Amino acid sequence: MILQIRDLSKKFSGLMALTGISFGIKKGTITALIGPNGAGKTTVLQIVSGIVRASTGIILYREEDITRATPHEICDLGIARTFQLIRLFPDMTVLENVMTGMHTRARSGVLLSGFRPPVVRKEEKWIREESHTILDFMGIRDKADWQAMTLPYGQQRLVEISRALASKPSLLMLDEPAAGMNAEEREVLAKKIMEIGERGVTVLLIEHDVGMVMEISDWIVVLNYGRVVAEGTPEVIQKDSKVIEVYLGM
Numbered sequence: 001m002i003l004q005i006r007d008l009s010k011k012f013s014g015l016m017a018l019t020g021i022s023f024g025i026k027k028g029t030i031t032a033l034i035g036p037n038g039a040g041k042t043t044v045l046q047i048v049s050g051i052v053r054a055s056t057g058i059i060l061y062r063e064e065d066i067t068r069a070t071p072h073e074i075c076d077l078g079i080a081r082t083f084q085l086i087r088l089f090p091d092m093t094v095l096e097n098v099m100t101g102m103h104t105r106a107r108s109g110v111l112l113s114g115f116r117p118p119v120v121r122k123e124e125k126w127i128r129e130e131s132h133t134i135l136d137f138m139g140i141r142d143k144a145d146w147q148a149m150t151l152p153y154g155q156q157r158l159v160e161i162s163r164a165l166a167s168k169p170s171l172l173m174l175d176e177p178a179a180g181m182n183a184e185e186r187e188v189l190a191k192k193i194m195e196i197g198e199r200g201v202t203v204l205l206i207e208h209d210v211g212m213v214m215e216i217s218d219w220i221v222v223l224n225y226g227r228v229v230a231e232g233t234p235e236v237i238q239k240d241s242k243v244i245e246v247y248l249g250m
Helices: 041-048 071-077 094-100 110-115 118-138 153-165 183-198 210-216 234-239 241-248
Strands: 003-012 015-025 030-034 056-061 079-081 171-175 202-206 219-224 227-232
Touching: 003 041, 015 041, 015 056, 015 219, 015 227, 030 041, 030 183, 030 210, 041 171, 041 202, 071 079, 079 153, 094 118, 094 153, 118 153, 153 171, 153 183, 183 202, 183 210, 210 234, 219 234, 219 241, 227 234, 227 241, 234 241
Parallel strands: 030 202, 030 219, 079 171, 171 202
Antiparallel strands: 003 015, 003 056, 219 227
């Protein structure tokens, strides 16, 4: 297991958003976290990424306890994420947005960057080349010099995922990446997520597009009212009566 969540709970002002949930994610798989609105899915990602503190429970990443780690420490360890609402830098180009994702892998400090000696220029060139490679993989290299916010919505999502990939994660967490996309954009996205998995990056996916989830996931965890109500392969989940009652049959 690359990620293990054990007895995780979270209370917000007396409201239990999560109640003792436990599940694991195997390295090299695409795991989907699904459930009705308000089930606690995004709260899980907020806690794993260090933005929100758990009330109780333990999170292990590669057997290391990261329950109290800060967001930048978690990113340095190899966990990256995207958000429900696109968070691109609007005044930057597509390429510049992706380059910002590589700051955790850069070695030049602020002082050196100010003087721009050869070592800094060499690193800047490497960052630019790596960012171009990622954009090429995501199919949007021809948009590298565009202002990020001028792209169609679906391509903005691909830029955001590209920026997350720039940090060289071992675990990539995607929070409703297909939200707001049309059918053609969802098809492109599904293919890219599978290709990311094929490249050895473990994926944790929150998504309401059940068809896409069933198509690309290796394992599915179902939440309802902050509790795990089922988990298994797509074939198992589609036949689970409790899942059909609380989610798929809605």
